[in-house]
Amino acid sequence: MDFRLTPEQEALKSAFEEFFKEEEKRAPEGWSGGMFSIFESEENWAYHRSVAEKLAKKGWLCLPWPKKYGGQEHSYIEQLIFNEVRAYYRVPGVDMWGSQIVAPSILECASEELKQEWLPRIARAEINWCQGWSEPNAGSDLASLTTRAVEDGDDFVINGQKIWTTGAHRADHIFFLARTDPTVPKHKGITYFVSEIREGITIRPLLFMHSKHEYNEVFFDDFRISKKNVVGQVNQGWYVTMAGINFERSMIGSVAEVKRDLEEFIEFCKETKRNGQPLAKDPLTRHKLAEFALELEVARQWAYYVAWLQSKGNLVPAESSAAKYFSSELTVRFANTMVEIMGLYGTLKAGSKWAKFHGKYEDMCQASLGTTIAGGTTETMKNIIAWMGLKLPR
Amino acid sequence: MNLDFTEEQEALKKTARDFMTKTWSSALVRELEEHPTGLKEDIWRQIAELGWLAVAIPEEYDGVGGRFMDLIVLFEEMGRACFIAPFFSTVICTLAIVAAGSEEQKKEILPRVANGEMVLSLALAEPSARYDAAGIATRAAANKDEYVINGTKLFIHDAQVAHCFLCVARTRTEGPPEDGITLFLVDAKSPGVKITPLHTIADDKQNEVIFENVKVAKGQVLGPIEKGFPVIEMLLEQAAIAKCAEMVGGADWVIENCTSYAKERAQYGKPIGSYGIIQHYLAEMWTEIGIAKRFTYYAAWLLDQGIPCRKEVAMAKAWASEVYKRWTRMGVQVFGGIGTTREHDMGLYYRRARQAALLFGDPDSLREKIAQEIIL
Numbered sequence A: 001m002d003f004r005l006t007p008e009q010e011a012l013k014s015a016f017e018e019f020f021k022e023e024e025k026r027a028p029e030g031w032s033g034g035m036f037s038i039f040e041s042e043e044n045w046a047y048h049r050s051v052a053e054k055l056a057k058k059g060w061l062c063l064p065w066p067k068k069y070g071g072q073e074h075s076y077i078e079q080l081i082f083n084e085v086r087a088y089y090r091v092p093g094v095d096m097w098g099s100q101i102v103a104p105s106i107l108e109c110a111s112e113e114l115k116q117e118w119l120p121r122i123a124r125a126e127i128n129w130c131q132g133w134s135e136p137n138a139g140s141d142l143a144s145l146t147t148r149a150v151e152d153g154d155d156f157v158i159n160g161q162k163i164w165t166t167g168a169h170r171a172d173h174i175f176f177l178a179r180t181d182p183t184v185p186k187h188k189g190i191t192y193f194v195s196e197i198r199e200g201i202t203i204r205p206l207l208f209m210h211s212k213h214e215y216n217e218v219f220f221d222d223f224r225i226s227k228k229n230v231v232g233q234v235n236q237g238w239y240v241t242m243a244g245i246n247f248e249r250s251m252i253g254s255v256a257e258v259k260r261d262l263e264e265f266i267e268f269c270k271e272t273k274r275n276g277q278p279l280a281k282d283p284l285t286r287h288k289l290a291e292f293a294l295e296l297e298v299a300r301q302w303a304y305y306v307a308w309l310q311s312k313g314n315l316v317p318a319e320s321s322a323a324k325y326f327s328s329e330l331t332v333r334f335a336n337t338m339v340e341i342m343g344l345y346g347t348l349k350a351g352s353k354w355a356k357f358h359g360k361y362e363d364m365c366q367a368s369l370g371t372t373i374a375g376g377t378t379e380t381m382k383n384i385i386a387w388m389g390l391k392l393p394r
Numbered sequence B: 001m002n003l004d005f006t007e008e009q010e011a012l013k014k015t016a017r018d019f020m021t022k023t024w025s026s027a028l029v030r031e032l033e034e035h036p037t038g039l040k041e042d043i044w045r046q047i048a049e050l051g052w053l054a055v056a057i058p059e060e061y062d063g064v065g066g067r068f069m070d071l072i073v074l075f076e077e078m079g080r081a082c083f084i085a086p087f088f089s090t091v092i093c094t095l096a097i098v099a100a101g102s103e104e105q106k107k108e109i110l111p112r113v114a115n116g117e118m119v120l121s122l123a124l125a126e127p128s129a130r131y132d133a134a135g136i137a138t139r140a141a142a143n144k145d146e147y148v149i150n151g152t153k154l155f156i157h158d159a160q161v162a163h164c165f166l167c168v169a170r171t172r173t174e175g176p177p178e179d180g181i182t183l184f185l186v187d188a189k190s191p192g193v194k195i196t197p198l199h200t201i202a203d204d205k206q207n208e209v210i211f212e213n214v215k216v217a218k219g220q221v222l223g224p225i226e227k228g229f230p231v232i233e234m235l236l237e238q239a240a241i242a243k244c245a246e247m248v249g250g251a252d253w254v255i256e257n258c259t260s261y262a263k264e265r266a267q268y269g270k271p272i273g274s275y276g277i278i279q280h281y282l283a284e285m286w287t288e289i290g291i292a293k294r295f296t297y298y299a300a301w302l303l304d305q306g307i308p309c310r311k312e313v314a315m316a317k318a319w320a321s322e323v324y325k326r327w328t329r330m331g332v333q334v335f336g337g338i339g340t341t342r343e344h345d346m347g348l349y350y351r352r353a354r355q356a357a358l359l360f361g362d363p364d365s366l367r368e369k370i371a372q373e374i375i376l
C-alpha cells in the first residue's frame, strides 16, 4: 500500500489549489458555500457562472472524458482531487447535473450524433442543466414515474409533472425520464430525454424550509420533443440512468467542505470567550470539535478508497451508498452541533450585526436536511448496502 | 397517586385544542412569522376573553387563581399549534410579579394583564448569552429617588409589543454575582429604550433592547433590592418547564403526523410505514416523546407543589430539548422531500425545536447543572 499521490497528481493538485484559492476571493458578500446556494440569488449564480467559464477554458469540467470529446482521460483519483480542492475552497463552477449525471449517461449510451451535439457544450459550460426525474408520487421508487411520452411521427409528446427539480429556474436544459410504455413492468417502459427548456415546459418555484428558492415543480403540457433527443434506446431509460451513476461517487466534496467549515469554526472558538475563557478551552466544545475532526478524517479516507475502487473499474453500490449516507448525515449533525455550541447566537439569521458567519449555521442546519434525502435517501442507501453489499434478502 | 389531569384541566385542554383547530391555523403561523409584531389583536382579545392570560393571576387581581399545572396544559396546546403571540413572555413575567411584586404593583399591573391590555416582556439575557447572574452586566445606578439603567439586552422576546419590561440589572458590582441583582418594571415607552428586531430560525420575535440612561422610579423595583436573583432563578425554572410543555406539545404533532403520513405514503407499492426502518424510527419517536412528556409533567408538578427540583427541571429541559431536536429532524426524514419545504408544517416544528432547545438553558449547560447536583 502507498497512500501518496503521484508527482503528476501532486502537481495537478497544486494547480487546482492555486486556482480555487484565487476564485474564493471573488465570492459575493455572505457566500458560504453549500451545494444548492448557487441557485438562491443573482449574485451567487453570477459567481457560479464566472467560475464555470474559467473551468471550461482549463478543461477541468470533463477531466475523465475521452480526449475525443474534449476530455483529459484522467482517472477517478484526479477527479476526486479536483472535487476535494474545489469543495474545500467552497467555490462553485461545476454544474453537477451536467458533468456528473447527464454527461456520463450520454458518454455511455448516446448515439455519436448526440455525443457530438451535447458533450462539447457541456465541456465549454455553455449550458445549464436540471434533472427532471422525481415526481410527486415517484420519489424513492423512481421507476414508478408516470410522466407520459407518446409517440407522434418523429416526435414524442410529453405530459406530466416533475418535482424537486433543483435549479430549473436557472437552467436552460433539462434531462428527464418519461414513460413510453405503460404496459410493461415499470423499469422497462421508461425513456431518457435531453432537451432545452422551452414552450410546453412550465417551472413553478418551491421554497425550501429556510425560504430560499432552490428547487421547483416542472410541468410538461403537450411538450413536443424530437426522437433524436432520446439518450440510448426507447424504453431503455432506466438502464441509461444506471449507466450514468458511473461518476466519481466518493462524496469527497461534502467531506472537504465541512472540514473547511470546521477549521473556520475552530478559529471562531479561539477568539470567542464564554464564561470568561475562550470557547476553545471549554472541554465539552473541544470534545465536539474533536469528534467532527475524527469523523471527517475517517470519511475522507473512505472517500479515497471508494474512488480507488472506481478507478480500478469496480461498480461500488454499497461503498458509495455508505459514503453518501455517512457524509450527509455527518453534515446535518455538524450544522446542528455548531448551532448548539454557539448557543443563542446560533439561531440568528444573516443580516443582524449579532449573527456569526453571516448566519451560516442557522441556514445550514436547515439546508443540510436536503442532503440526506436528495439523490437517494439515507434509508435507500442503507437498503442498497444491505441488499447489494451484504446480500441480505430483500 | 394520581397521574391524570384534573377534570378542569382536561376541560381547559379541550377548549385550547378547539380554539387552535377553529381559530388558529398554520396559515396564520406563516403570516405571523413574517409579520413585524407577531401580534394579532383579535386573537389576543379572544385568549383574554377565554381567561388564559388570567390563569396565573390570583382572584383578588381579577385573575382566575389557577395553578402552574394549568398553564402547562395551555403551553402544551400552544406548542402543538406553533401558536404565536406574546403569551409566553407575558405569563412568565406575570409569575414574577405574583411572586415578588408589591401590593401596589400587583394592583396596577395584574388586572390589566388579565384583560389583555398589557403585554410584558422579560429583559434578562445579554450578549453574554447565559442564564446566570454572572451573565448580567446591565447596570442600574441609584440616583436620589430613581435608578438609571444602562446596558444591552439581547434575545428579548416580544419587546416589540411590550408595554412593560421586567428588566434584570446589577445594582452592585462587588461580591458574588448573585448578590447585587435587582429587578425593575420598566415602561417600554421610557426615553432611552431602543428596540431592534433580531431574526431567528424560529421567527420568534426576538430583539436587541438597549437601555441608555433609562430612568426608573424606585417604586418600580420588583422584589428585594440586590436580592432579585432568586426570583429570576424561580422564573427560569418555570420558564424552562413551560418550554418543555411547548416542546412536548409540538412533539405530539410530529409523532401523530409522521405516523399518519407513514400509513398513507406508498413507495414500491407499500406504505412507507411498512418498512422496518420507518417503523423503528416511529417506535423510538413514540417512546422518547412519551417519556419527555411524562417527565415534563413530573417536573411541573414538583414546581407546582413548591418542592425543590433544580435537578429535575434541568433533566426535563435537557431531555425534552434533545428529544424534540432529534425527532423533528427525523420527522423531516420520514416525510422526504415534502418535509423540506417552506409550505409543509414539519419545518415549523424543526425550526422551533432548534430555538427552544437553547432557551432558558441549553442541554449542555443543563447537564452541568445536573452534574453539580449529583456530584457533591
Ligand SMILES: Cc1cc2nc3c(=O)[nH]c(=O)nc-3n(C[C@H](O)[C@H](O)[C@H](O)COP(=O)(O)OP(=O)(O)OC[C@H]3O[C@@H](n4cnc5c(N)ncnc54)[C@H](O)[C@@H]3O)c2cc1C
Binding pocket: A130, A131, A132, A133, A134, A135, A136, A137, A138, A139, A140, A141, A163, A164, A165, A166, A167, A215, A369, A370, A371, A373, A374, A375, A376, A377, A378, A379, A380, A383, B265, B267, B268, B272, B275, B277, B278, B333, B334, B335, B336, B337, B338, B340
Ligand atoms: C433538496 C432536494 C433536491 C432535490 N433535487 C432533485 C433534482 O434536482 N431532480 C430530481 O429529479 N429530484 C430531486 N430531488 C428528489 C429526491 O431525489 C427525492 O426527494 C428522493 O428520492 C426521495 O423521494 P421522496 O421525497 O418522494 O420521499 P419518499 O420516497 O416518499 O420517502 C419518504 C420516506 O420513506 C422512506 N422510504 C421510501 N422507500 C423506502 C423503502 N423501500 N425502505 C425504507 N424506507 C423507505 C424514505 O427513505 C423517506 O424517509 C431532490 C430532493 C431534495 C430534498
